[in-house]
Amino acid sequence: MKYFAGMDVSLEETAICVVDETGRMIKEARATSEPDALHALLGSFNLVFERVGLEACSLTAWLHGELTSAGWPTICIESRHAKAAMGAMPNKTDRNDARAIAHIMRTGWFKEVHVKTPTCRSWRSLLVARRTILNEMRTIENVVRAILREIGLKMGTPARKDFIVRARELATGEAALLMIEPLLEILATMLREFTRLTKQVLVIVRDEPVCRRLMSAPGVGPLTALAFRATIDQPERFKKSRDVGAHLGLTPRRYQSGETDIQGRVSRCGDELARTALYEAAHSLLVRSKKWSALRAWGMKIAKHRGMARARVAVARKLATILHRMWIDNVDFNFGREQQSNPAINAIAIIAA
Known part of the structure; x- marks a missing residue:
């Protein structure tokens, strides 16, 4: 008999459902969302699992790696497929979601999501952190511009590194300087940390041969x-x-159905x-x-x-x-060869026409 497990992972607790190859429910349980607790619970069932399913979420990569290292056949499934199966159930609960994931594992109606390596996850986290600071810097800059505009002062388009100096020059002697000074101090700190994160990206790219090749x-x-x-x-x-x-x-x-064929x-x-x-x-x-x-x-x-x-x-x-x-x-970018017009060939083409 083959057995399949579905896990609905939340921040604190994970609901687990086990079914056999006929769809009969074997076990239902809950455990804390920690690899050791989930490993112990799965081991307590004394069953040989064909597949153990997890829906993609913020904890999935960590749990997937730990459970796979422990020997469990863990699969991360795409959220859209899981949502389609769970939508057939009238009530949305963690218990029902775990049941749905278990049946998805049993039927094989899923698309496995690639779980990135820890190195790639850390690189992506670095890029997300840098982008977050950049977005917040833009927000603060827009607020400073709006405050100065209300008293008739226009910032123009200074470079980001010159923004703070320009704002202080414009607001010198104005009451608005008291309002924007805290924002400018925060902006200076964010700019310093933004520069530090950017340098980290450059160091990684310099030592990564694939990135250097892509940059060609x-x-x-x-x-x-x-x-x-x-x-x-x-x-x-x-x-x-x-x-x-x-x-x-x-x-x-x-979207294609019958005579309808729409490309969006x-x-x-x-x-x-x-x-x-x-x-x-x-x-x-x-x-x-x-x-x-x-x-x-x-x-x-x-x-x-x-x-x-x-x-x-x-x-x-x-x-x-x-x-x-x-x-x-493993090759660099090929720019191609620019086609130059040949007068003789053009003349022949005109005569032939």
């Missing part, structure tokens, strides 16, 4: 390279390089950090890059006919494919 592509800087490296983790898990674009949510949604905007599934980084890299390649490349020429052709916004998305999707191929093949 135009528009791809240290942040984009590290975000892509941390998100993909293991490139061999994609059978085709073009699947990476869909994995990162850069392919359009589609990009799905935006997958890792937002890597998707945003690729979009910014595509913008840099199209707008700021001066060196000719076949990818840029292709993107500018799309921009001419369909607009720059769609061109950025298309280039970001193709860039994801190219970066994955560069990683797999």
